[in-house]
Amino acid sequence: MDLKKYLSVSPEVQQALDSGKPVVALESTIISHGMPYPQNVETALSVEKIIRDAGAIPATIAIIRGKITVGLTPDEIEYLGKKGLKVIKASRRDLPVLLARGEDGATTVTTTMIGAALAGVRVFATGGIGGVHRGAETTMDISADLEELAQTPVMVICAGAKSILDLGLTLEYLETKGVPVIGYRTGELPAFYTRTSGFKVDYRMDTPKEIADAFRVKLEMGLAGGMLVTNPIPEAYSMDPDYINHNIADAIAECERLGIKGKETTPFLLDKIQKLTGGSSLQANIQLVFNNARLGAEVARELAAQ
Ligand code: PSU
Ligand code: MN
Numbered sequence: 146m147d148l149k150k151y152l153s154v155s156p157e158v159q160q161a162l163d164s165g166k167p168v169v170a171l172e173s174t175i176i177s178h179g180m181p182y183p184q185n186v187e188t189a190l191s192v193e194k195i196i197r198d199a200g201a202i203p204a205t206i207a208i209i210r211g212k213i214t215v216g217l218t219p220d221e222i223e224y225l226g227k228k229g230l231k232v233i234k235a236s237r238r239d240l241p242v243l244l245a246r247g248e249d250g251a252t253t254v255t256t257t258m259i260g261a262a263l264a265g266v267r268v269f270a271t272g273g274i275g276g277v278h279r280g281a282e283t284t285m286d287i288s289a290d291l292e293e294l295a296q297t298p299v300m301v302i303c304a305g306a307k308s309i310l311d312l313g314l315t316l317e318y319l320e321t322k323g324v325p326v327i328g329y330r331t332g333e334l335p336a337f338y339t340r341t342s343g344f345k346v347d348y349r350m351d352t353p354k355e356i357a358d359a360f361r362v363k364l365e366m367g368l369a370g371g372m373l374v375t376n377p378i379p380e381a382y383s384m385d386p387d388y389i390n391h392n393i394a395d396a397i398a399e400c401e402r403l404g405i406k407g408k409e410t411t412p413f414l415l416d417k418i419q420k421l422t423g424g425s426s427l428q429a430n431i432q433l434v435f436n437n438a439r440l441g442a443e444v445a446r447e448l449a450a451q
Contacts, residue, residue, distance in 0.1 A: 151244050153209070154264045155216025161202040162265050167445035169196050169438065170261035170269035170299070173207035173217070177225045177232040177251040178412040179272065180427060181419065186226035188431050190219060192270075192438045199442030206260040208235055211247030213256075215264040225251060234408055236289045254301060255293040258371065262297045267360070267448055270302045270441030272434045273337045274373070275411060276315030279397065286410065287318065295322035295370045300360050302374040302441045304433040305335035305342065308393050309414045312336065312344050319373065320347075325363075327356060327374045329440060335377035338384040338429050346375060353440065357447035376440050382432040384425065392421040 154162075161168050171192060176185045193203040205217040207225055214221070225232055228249075235243055235250030237259065243250045252260060254274050261269050275288025294301065306315055312334060319326055328334065328346035336342035350356050360372050377383075396417035405413050419427050 148263060151211075151213055152260070152263050153212040153214045155204070155214075155218075158202060158204045158216035158264065158266075165449055167201035167442065167449040168204050168266045168268070169201050169441040169445050170215070170257055170266045171203055171205040171438075172252050172254060172257035172269070172271050173205060173225050174234055174251040174253045175272055175434070176222065177229050178234050179415055180430065181416075182226050182229055184427060184431065185229075186223050188434060189222045189226065192434055195435055195438045196270075196442045199439055199446075201442035201445045204261070204264070204266055206252050206257045208240075208243050208248070208250035208252060208256070210249065211244050213240075213244070213252075213260040213263065215260050215266065225249075230412065234412065236408065237293065238289070254290040255288075258293045258297045258299040258301065261299045267298070267364070268300050268302070268441050268445040270434075270437040272304060272430055272437065273307050274301060274303050276306045276310040276312070277318050278309070278410065279311045281311060281314060284406075286406075288411075291315070291318050291322065291324075293371070294319065294324045294373060297371055298364055298369070300356075300372045300374060300444065302376055302437045302444065304337050304378050304437060305375045307337040308342070308390055309397060309411070309418075312342050316344055322370065323368070324370055325359065325372045327359070327372065329356070329374055329376040331375075331377050335375050337433065338378065338389045338426060339386045340377040340380065340383050341386070353443035353447045356444050361448065374440070374444070376433075376437050378429060378433040379436055382429050384429050389422070389426065392418055392426075395421060
């Protein structure tokens with residue numbers, strides 16, 4: 146396999162990996178499809194700074210001119226942020242076509258995990274993951290993120306999943322696929338905008354070291370797949386559950402009315418929720434990503450420390 150044809154790792158990230166320094170992967174769908182411009186670019190650049198300040202090297206990942214690029218330049222981040230929804234949202238099934246055609250793509254959790262694994266990055270921080278959508282028992286809309294967690298050895302640190310998803314079914318799916326779900330300093334699955342969901346995680350862990358230790362065992366044993374670390378939004382930024390859930394329900398109703406399906410569903414819901422809440426959910430979203438980036442750097446340092 147000639148990976149060089151398809152993978153481009155920035156000199157800084159490659160050097161960090163070669164010398165065993167901690168690296169944290171970051172996705173690009175959150176930039177082009179998850180937040181509006183210019184907050185998306187500001188957030189992406191701030192996240193990189195937070196990771197550096199915490200002693201790790203950030204590696205934002207996207208598909209640039211037909212290559213899975215690990216470690217974007219600020220110009221590339223600006224380009225993806227400005228182009229927004231016009232950038233192709235790239236999941237696993239899109240990779241062969243985009244790479245063959247030499248096109249650009251924003252990587253979802255799925256494809257960011259693939260890029261990270263190919264480059265040798267083990268820790269990836271983001272906002273929220275995709276999961277089993279409400280009504281999936283008839284639509285079969287289940288994010289490819291869950292299958293990727295089942296097969297690719299990258300730890301994903303997120304703030305739980307939004308209640309645009311069926312959180313109970315998402316946990317069942319992860320259990321079936323053998324993906325450990327860890328709560329950082331909580332026994333309850335956080336629901337992105339809120340710290341609680343009513344669902345339990347598999348294990349609570351209170352230190353980055355515990356998380357790194359468990360993941361190291363998974364890697365050393367060659368158990369396929371990743372690990373999901375859920376980190377609740379800081380109290381100061383968490384939203385009122387009734388308020389946000391009411392708006393999420395309205396966004397889902399609108400999505401159904403318009404007949405939106407497939408890969409457009411998640412970006413539509415994210416945008417609609419932001420509009421319905423007058424931007425307060427965007428602030429929460431930005432803060433929880435910062436919080437996950439900090440934890441990502443700490444865990445990456447623990448993993449690198451041995
Ligand atoms: N959830 C969020 N913000 C996001 C996404 C999900 O709160 O930006 C993005 C991620 O890139 C995730 C993708 O991998 O949406 C999932 O899309 P789908 O549901 O179509 O699999
Ligand atoms: Mn889907």
